[in-house]
């Protein structure tokens with residue numbers, strides 16, 4: 337049972353390389369399955385957002401984060417009668433292009449690539465599924481549907497949008513992607529804000545007392561204390577976080593449903609033609625969510641321990657880039673071949689792109705090991 341404005345297989349704009357349909361799976365199920373079987377997906381296990389992978393097994397990785405995003409996305413999609421398979425595919429693929437070391441790694445690589453078009457992780461996620469995965473005889477990449485690719489490309493600079501053709505058009509004309517893509521984006525936000533609270537508390541980067549200034553947190557904290565006065569430790573935190581997630585999800589469902597009903601959209605084309613998204617929080621929840629994000633930015637992402645790791649990450653990514661860039665013979669064979677090939681067709685920018693692809697594909701621990709192999713005479 338899908339709503340008229342949901343994406344369906346029949347209305348899909350299809351794949352870049354046409355393929356025959358299969359007997360037992362829909363198009364977006366196939367997309368999801370291709371993503372789950374990709375090498376980039378497996379590497380998400382050892383990539384992080386705020387923490388570095390070796391800091392502890394208790395923290396989220398990009399893999400568990402992506403699964404949480406898919407869970408939230410699917411729950412909401414089912415209620416709103418949107419395409420669950422498409423929502424799940426976008427959710428599982430949304431972080432595939434992330435560099436090692438989260439935002440610090442991404443900023444460093446973007447800086448390294450400044451003369452050659454920069455580095456954007458959303459664009460890289462698309463590059464992973466369009467070009468870099470090597471799994472099929474008949475095409476490079478995973479050859480996903482337009483709709484999954486549209487959802488993966490959450491943001492994009494105008495300059496890159498112009499080079500992307502059909503997929504870039506909405507960024508130039510201020511249009512929207514499908515509701516499933518809008519939903520995956522919000523599910524991402526709900527997932528990471530809440531798990532950053534959870535992981536941040538566990539890591540001792542933030543405290544319950546500090547979180548009292550966050551309205552959403554304070555409200556649920558009070559409720560949990562009143563209802564379970566004797567509850568202690570981790571269970572207090574988990575009880576608060578699960579209530580925060582639940583309230584945000586319920587708000588998202590109800591506010592989106594209301595907005596959809598009021599908009600009169602009858603199909604995907606009408607959704608795409610709009611200048612603002614239809615999936616989103618109610619205004620009061622939007623404000624509370626903004627407050628939570630502001631808190632995390634100020635208290636957690638700028639915490640000296642996070643900052644220290646970010647500085648180290650920047651040093652590692654920058655050093656790797658400059659070494660490989662000045663001497664591509666240091667690259668392992670497959671990446672070296674790629675660098676030579678890209679350089680023949682696009683000159684220095686091609687070499688730089690191949691080096692960026694190699695670094696972006698690294699997990700946190702691989703990047704650290706590669707750095708040691710290049711700079712530490714005792715490590716081979």
Ligand code: MG
Pocket residue numbers: 401430431524528
């Ligand atoms: Mg994410």
